[in-house]
Amino acid sequence: MAFGTRVRFKSVQAARLAALFAWVAAGEGDRLAAMSTLRNAPALPPRGGERGVMRLLAALCRWQPAPGDPEARVRPVSAVLDEASRALRPGSRVLLAVDPWRLDEAAIDRMVALHRHHDLILALLADPLELEPPPRGRLPISDGGRTLWLDAGSMAVREAWQRELSGRVRALTARLRRAGLAAGLVSPAEDVVEALAGLLHGRPREGRA
Numbered sequence: 001m002a003f004g005t006r007v008r009f010k011s012v013q014a015a016r017l018a019a020l021f022a023w024v025a026a027g028e029g030d031r032l033a034a035m036s037t038l039r040n041a042p043a044l045p046p047r048g049g050e051r052g053v054m055r056l057l058a059a060l061c062r063w064q065p066a067p068g069d070p071e072a073r074v075r076p077v078s079a080v081l082d083e084a085s086r087a088l089r090p091g092s093r094v095l096l097a098v099d100p101w102r103l104d105e106a107a108i109d110r111m112v113a114l115h116r117h118h119d120l121i122l123a124l125l126a127d128p129l130e131l132e133p134p135p136r137g138r139l140p141i142s143d144g145g146r147t148l149w150l151d152a153g154s155m156a157v158r159e160a161w162q163r164e165l166s167g168r169v170r171a172l173t174a175r176l177r178r179a180g181l182a183a184g185l186v187s188p189a190e191d192v193v194e195a196l197a198g199l200l201h202g203r204p205r206e207g208r209a
Contacts, residue, residue, distance in 0.1 A: 001099050002065040003127060006189035010125040013188040013195075014097035015060040017123055020196050021095045022053045030093070032056050035084055036063045037075045037102075043083065067144055077102050081110035085117075093119040095199075097186075100124040100169050112179050121199050122176060122183040126169050131185070133161040 001011035022032050031046035034056050041063055047055060065073075077098060084094065094114065103111075114120055136153040151157055169185070176183035182202050186195045 005129045016192040078106035097123040133158045
């Protein structure tokens with residue numbers, strides 16, 4: 001989630017979605033709880049009102065990952081969903097903001113099961129570069145330490161890009177929708193109010209930049 005090529009990281013857009021969702025929920029009188037895939041990040045038990053929102057906003061800041069964080073810091077999404085299924089009361093409204101590349105078969109099974117008892121809204125954070133090949137040419141890619149060069153002008157590279165990146169993300173989104181989940185692609189570059197409104201109203205979303 002500590003990745004982005006337009007405007008902001010995916011993790012930041014996820015936090016913005018969650019923050020806006022929290023204000024909407026608090027305005028409707030709901031209590032707020034939150035969980036993170038980061039290890040050693042204790043779950044927030046339900047709390048209502050403005051204090052509940054402010055507590056959640058502080059947690060979203062603490063939970064921001066840094067580029068280069070070791071994978072060992074992160075729990076599987078399926079483990080977090082197991083925890084959520086035990087903690088939530090039936091009929092809860094749940095926003096799951098997640099990187100689609102972290103969804104394995106176990107996570108998908110847990111989401112389908114969670115959706116049977118709760119109103120599950122699924123935001124798949126996909127960077128524009130993951131959905132469409134970049135402009136043609138040689139492009140530098142860096143992790144802050146090393147820099148590699150990508151030849152984006154090759155037709156073979158662009159076809160592989162579509163197949164291995166955008167094709168997989170879009171196929172996963174379609175599969176989740178067929179399973180009855182309110183799943184939508186959200187770009188880090190798009191307006192967060194429009195993104196959340198589309199998710200809440202169940203409109204298909206394609207992660208517009």
